[in-house]
Each structure stands twice: as C-alpha cells, then as structure tokens.
Amino acid sequence: MNNLIAMPMMLPVLTAIILIFLRPYIKIQRTISLIVMIANIGISIYLLQLIQSNGILRLDFGGWEPPFGILFVADSFSVILVLTSSIVTAICLLYAFSSVEKSYEHMFFYSFINLLVAGVNGSFLTGDLFNLFVCFEIMLLASYILIAFGGKKGQLRESIKYVIINVISSWIFLVAIGYLYAVIGSLNLAHLSERIAEHGQTPIITVISIVFLTVFALKAGLFLYFWLPGSYSVPSTVVGALFGALLTKVGIYAMFRFFSLLFYHEPAITHTIIGVLAGLTLVGGSIGAVAYKDIRLVASYNVVIAVGFILVGLAVSTQSSLEGAVYYLVHDMIVKALLFLLVGTMIALTKETKLDQMSGLIRNYPLLGWMFFIVTLSLAGIPPLSGFIGKVLIGGGTLENGSYILLALAFISSIFVLYSLLRVFLSSFWGETIISKDEEIPMKKGLLIPCALLTIGSIALGLGAESLSVYIQDAAQVLVDPQLYIDAVLSSD
Amino acid sequence: MIKHRYRINNVILRTVAKLVSLIILTLAVYLFLAGHHSPGGGFVGGLVLASALVLLLIVFDIETVRKGIPVDFKKVAAFGALLSVGTGFGALIFGENFLSQAFDYFNLPFFGKTELTTVMIFEAGVALVVVGVVVTIILSISEDE
Numbered sequence: 148m149n150n151l152i153a154m155p156m157m158l159p160v161l162t163a164i165i166l167i168f169l170r171p172y173i174k175i176q177r178t179i180s181l182i183v184m185i186a187n188i189g190i191s192i193y194l195l196q197l198i199q200s201n202g203i204l205r206l207d208f209g210g211w212e213p214p215f216g217i218l219f220v221a222d223s224f225s226v227i228l229v230l231t232s233s234i235v236t237a238i239c240l241l242y243a244f245s246s247v248e249k250s251y252e253h254m255f256f257y258s259f260i261n262l263l264v265a266g267v268n269g270s271f272l273t274g275d276l277f278n279l280f281v282c283f284e285i286m287l288l289a290s291y292i293l294i295a296f297g298g299k300k301g302q303l304r305e306s307i308k309y310v311i312i313n314v315i316s317s318w319i320f321l322v323a324i325g326y327l328y329a330v331i332g333s334l335n336l337a338h339l340s341e342r343i344a345e346h347g348q349t350p351i352i353t354v355i356s357i358v359f360l361t362v363f364a365l366k367a368g369l370f371l372y373f374w375l376p377g378s379y380s381v382p383s384t385v386v387g388a389l390f391g392a393l394l395t396k397v398g399i400y401a402m403f404r405f406f407s408l409l410f411y412h413e414p415a416i417t418h419t420i421i422g423v424l425a426g427l428t429l430v431g432g433s434i435g436a437v438a439y440k441d442i443r444l445v446a447s448y449n450v451v452i453a454v455g456f457i458l459v460g461l462a463v464s465t466q467s468s469l470e471g472a473v474y475y476l477v478h479d480m481i482v483k484a485l486l487f488l489l490v491g492t493m494i495a496l497t498k499e500t501k502l503d504q505m506s507g508l509i510r511n512y513p514l515l516g517w518m519f520f521i522v523t524l525s526l527a528g529i530p531p532l533s534g535f536i537g538k539v540l541i542g543g544g545t546l547e548n549g550s551y552i553l554l555a556l557a558f559i560s561s562i563f564v565l566y567s568l569l570r571v572f573l574s575s576f577w578g579e580t581i582i583s584k585d586e587e588i589p590m591k592k593g594l595l596i597p598c599a600l601l602t603i604g605s606i607a608l609g610l611g612a613e614s615l616s617v618y619i620q621d622a623a624q625v626l627v628d629p630q631l632y633i634d635a636v637l638s639s640d
Numbered sequence: 641m642i643k644h645r646y647r648i649n650n651v652i653l654r655t656v657a658k659l660v661s662l663i664i665l666t667l668a669v670y671l672f673l674a675g676h677h678s679p680g681g682g683f684v685g686g687l688v689l690a691s692a693l694v695l696l697l698i699v700f701d702i703e704t705v706r707k708g709i710p711v712d713f714k715k716v717a718a719f720g721a722l723l724s725v726g727t728g729f730g731a732l733i734f735g736e737n738f739l740s741q742a743f744d745y746f747n748l749p750f751f752g753k754t755e756l757t758t759v760m761i762f763e764a765g766v767a768l769v770v771v772g773v774v775v776t777i778i779l780s781i782s783e784d785e
Contacts (some may be wrong), residue, residue: 150732153738157728161722167715168718208739209737209740210737210740212737471652
C-alpha cells in the first residue's frame with residue numbers, strides 16, 4: 148500500500164475541480180497548476196527510487212484486494228512515462244502562461260489541462276482493464292474541449308472528425324473489453340495474464356487481441372493515422388504540443404502493456420501484424436512529412452513516423468528493442484513537445500504557416516533557429532542527442548531477430564525525418580531575411596525559455612543515458628517477463 | 641394575443657407541476673437513501689432530483705426559477721465533484737488506502753438504529769454533480785433560442 152501512487156492522477160483531478168471555483172483568479176490558477184505538475188515530478192522521481200529498492204508497487208483502492216478491486220500498479224515503465232509527462236506538461240504550462248489568450252484562461256483552460264494530465268497518468272498507472280477505459284475517456288473528454296478552444300472554423304471541422312473517430316474507437320474498446328470479460332472472466336490485468344497463460348491463447352483470444360489492437364492503433368495513430376495530422380495541427384500551440392507529446396503515447400503504452408503482459412503467446416500472428424502496421428506507418432508518415440508545406444502538418448506527420456518507429460520495438464520484442472522503445476518513448480515525448488512549441492512560435496512570430504513563405508528567420512531569432520536545428524538532429528538520431536540511443540537499441544533488436552525489412556524501413560524513415568525538418572530549416576531560417584528589424588515581432592522570454600528547457604532536456608537525456616539505463620532496463624525487464632508484474636499484483640502483502 | 645392564451649392554458653400545468661415536483665423530490669431523496677445496499681444511490685437520486693428542476697424550468701420560465709433557486713449550477717457540479725474526490729483524500733488522513741470508506745451503526749432518536757457511512761458523502765457529491773450538470777446543460781440549450 149502506498150497512497151503516493153494515486154497522486155499523479157488524483158492531484159490533477161483535485162486541482163481541476165478547485166480551479167473551477169477560482170475562475171476569476173488567473174494568476175492563482177497558473178501557480179497552482181504549475182505547483183501540482185512540479186509536485187508530480189517529485190512524486191514520480193521518489194516512486195522510481197522506491198521501485199528500484201522495493202520492486203513493483205501497487206495500491207488497492209478502498210482496500211479491496213486484487214483481482215476483485217480496482218488498483219493502480221507502478222512499475223518502472225509506467226512511472227518513467229508519468230515522470231516524462233509531468234515534466235513535459237510543466238514546461239508546456241510555462242509556455243501557456245505567455246501564449247494563451249486571456250479568454251481561454253477564463254474558460255477553464257487550466258482545469259482541462261489538469262484533467263488531460265490526470266487521464267494520461269491514470270492510463271499509465273492503472274492495473275485494471277475497465278479503469279484503463281475510464282482513464283482514456285477522461286483524457287479524451289478533456290482533449291475534445293482543448294482541441295476546440297478558440298472556435299475557429301478549421302478547429303471545429305477537425306474537432307468533429309476527432310470526436311467521431313474517438314467515440315467510435317472507444318465503443319470498439321468497450322466491446323473488446325466485454326468480449327475479453329466474457330471469455331476470461333476477469334478485468335484485472337495481472338489476473339487476465341495469469342488465466343490466459345493457464346488456458347493457452349486460444350484463437351478466440353487472439354481475435355479479441357486484434358480487436359484491442361485496432362482500438363489502440365486508432366488512438367495511437369498506428370497505420371490508422373488518417374485523422375491525426377488534421378487534428379494535431381489545428382489547436383493552439385500549447386494544446387498541439389501536449390497532444391503531440393502525450394496522447395498518442397498513451398495508445399502506444401497500452402499496446403506495449405497488452406502485447407507484453409496479456410497476448411504474448413502467439414507472436415507469429417499478433418506481433419507480425421504489429422510489425423506490418425508499423426512498417427506501413429513508417430512509409431505513410433515519411434511520405435506525409437515531405438509532402439506538405441504547412442509546417443504544422445510536417446510536425447504532425449513526424450508524430451506518425453515516431454509511432455511507427457516505437458512499435459517496431461514492440462513487433463520485435465527482444466530485451467534490447469524494448470529498452471530502445473522505452474528510451475525512444477521518453478525522448479519522443481520531450482522532443483515532440485519541443486517541435487510543436489517551436490513550430491507554433493514560428494507561426495506566431497511570422498503569421499505564416501507555409502514553409503516557403505518564411506525566410507531568413509535566423510537573423511531575427513537566432514536562438515529559435517538553432518534550437519530548431521538541434522531538434523532536427525535529435526529527431527534524426529544524431530549522437531549525442533536523445534534520439535540516438537533509442538534508435539541504436541531498436542536497430543540492434545531488429546538485427547537480433549533478423550527483421551531486416553523493419554530495420555531498413557526504420558532507418559530510411561529517419562532520413563525522411565531529417566529531410567523534412569531540414570527542408571523547413573533551410574527555407575524558413577536560411578535565405579534572405581524578409582522581416583526587417585523594425586517590423587519584427589519581439590520574441591517573448593516566456594516563449595523562449597520553455598523551448599530552451601526542453602532542448603536542454605533532450606541534450607541531457609542523450610548525455611545522461613548511462614545514468615537512466617538502470618530504470619529503463621528495469622522497465623524493459625517487466626515487459627519481457629510478465630511474471631514479475633503478476634507476482635507483484637496478485638501476492639498478498 | 642397568442643402569448644396571452646398560452647398563459648391561460650398553463651394554469652393546470654403549473655398547479656400540477658408544483659405538486660408533482662414535490663413528489664419527485666421526495667422520490668429523489670428516497671432513491672438517494674436507498675442506495676448503497678439496494679438499487680438507487682447518488683447518480684439515480686441526482687438524476688431524479690434534476691428532473692424536478694427541469695420540470696420547473698419548463699413550466700415556469702428560467703427567470704422565475706433562477707429567482708427561486710439563486711445558485712450557479714456549474715459551481716454546484718464542481719462542489720459535488722470536490723465532495724466526492726474529497727472523501728477519497730479523506731482516507732489518507734486516517735492512513736488508509738485511497739478511497740477507503742468506513743461505516744458504523746448509530747442509535748439516532750426517531751430513526752432508531754441507523755447505518756451511517758462515509759459512502760453517503762461520496763454519493764451526495766455524485767448527486768450534486770448530476771444535478772449541476774443536467775441543469776447546466778438544459779440552461780445552455782435553452783439560451784440558444
């Protein structure tokens with residue numbers, strides 16, 4: 148029993164409610180939200196240390212023991228993701244303070260950010276299938292509102308698509324949960340895993356696993372990413388950054404959890420399908436990333452490529468590829484937030500969205516330009532930046548497994564990432580300076596500092612890979628050996 | 641003219657509504673208290689309670705109801721959520737698992753031996769959320785006209 152495990156979800160929920168009463172006091176709202184995110188960072192670091200010394204932790208809500216009650220389970224994998232999401236949100240909040248319009252802040256903007264984070268953290272931590280659905284819904288309901296903040300024409304168009312896609316996929320999710328419960332008779336993840344292992348993964352269970360795969364593929368943008376670039380490019384910069392950094396990652400997390408803990412007995416079917424879908428996602432994302440001139444769309448297609456890349460790690464499922472995937476997830480959350488913030492800043496400064504309508508920005512905003520360059524290198528996987536280790540480990544995993552096609556696709560996609568972003572860099576930052584010194588919109592410190600923090604984060608993650616590897620190996624260990632998770636949950640303490 | 645006739649036709653409806661809303665409110669309280677051991681509870685109770693308010697809103701106009709019940713229903717919903725989440729956090733003070741509930745039997749004057757539980761506070765929160773949300777939805781739909 149450790150009540151701290153519930154805090155990364157419950158503190159934001161409590162804050163969101165309290166902020167409703169503090170509607171007129173924007174300053175207090177900002178301060179409280181930021182403090183809560185920083186508290187979450189502290190809590191997750193503490194939990195990580197605790198897991199290192201005590202093993203996987205769990206919290207039975209209301210004292211109802213598993214498999215009957217609902218519980219939160221904290222293993223290294225979930226807590227690493229909670230930590231990263233807290234860091235990213237804290238920095239995005241800093242950016243929001245100087246970029247979000249006053250009218251949004253009066254319409255419960257920070258409440259919904261808190262609820263979004265609550266849903267994301269809850270999904271990472273829960274050890275119960277139905278609870279996972281509920282946390283997904285909390286996250287999605289908050290995102291429906293955040294995506295439409297501002298009420299511009301494009302936003303309403305895209306938000307309707309977004310809502311419909313997610314309502315349908317949530318419905319399939321619910322149906323799949325019903326199927327699984329009908330066949331196995333439990334909703335506790337560890338208990339499910341134990342029973343599937345006992346009875347063997349019969350064809351019906353494999354079919355159900357594919358239904359789950361469809362749901363999470365829709366949510367994460369694995370192959371079924373047709374809705375993603377549109378939806379992620381319309382909201383305001385901060386919301387876009389949070390979406391790009393967090394939302395797809397929850398779907399990816401769920402796939403990792405499901406196909407390493409529950410449905411790992413028939414990799415010839417399930418993992419092959421994941422591999423094929425990941426390959427197709429890499430191809431489609433790469434084409435999209437170089438096809439568009441709207442820099443927000445380029446950034447959104449980069450999200451798609453990353454989804455494909457991380458799932459190559461799951462498709463291969465060796466210790467090193469899983470380590471690489473966890474590493475890359477953390478890297479991608481930080482760097483995608485940074486990419487979206489930089490792109491949003493460029494648009495805010497130039498009032499243009501097409502890359503060929505901006506030019507020579509490096510004269511006006513040198514720091515912004517160099518940060519964009521760093522993010523490009525980091526996403527392409529140039530050492531010593533953070534993308535490198537993840538790519539090497541996933542590459543190593545595919546080699547061990549002999550999946551050369553996936554290996555080729557994964558690394559060719561990196562070249563496309565590099566090309567698509569260098570194209571933005573070359574045409575927007577280099578070239579003739581269009582904006583003269585006196586016409587230039589001054590850069591606010593509040594916009595620059597959060598980007599700088601994330602850039603430092605990316606560099607630190609690359610350089611400090613060695614010190615993080617203990618936690619990441621531990622995270623991958625649980626993914627490779629589900630018995631660790633089962634023992635921690637079903638043992639009575 | 642039409643408006644005038646409309647008003648005359650309304651008398652029976654208004655009289656009945658006053659009576660019926662009292663019955664609905666009683667049923668709401670009954671359902672609310674029945675919960676926890678038998679069918680009922682905060683959600684259903686709150687929904688029935690909200691339906692009484694909605695009936696009043698339809699029969700009388702919004703202004704009259706606002707004058708009669710001068711509360712911001714968004715705040716009601718938020719307060720309910722705070723109450724429910726608060727019981728979860730309350731368990732922490734006693735060093736129990738998050739969301740732990742407690743109950744005991746008390747001899748109250750008039751009611752006799754009664755079970756009092758902390759779930760009741762949680763359910764009251766749920767009921768308030770339901771009332772607040774339903775009335776807010778109805779009010780914001782009606783404002784469109």
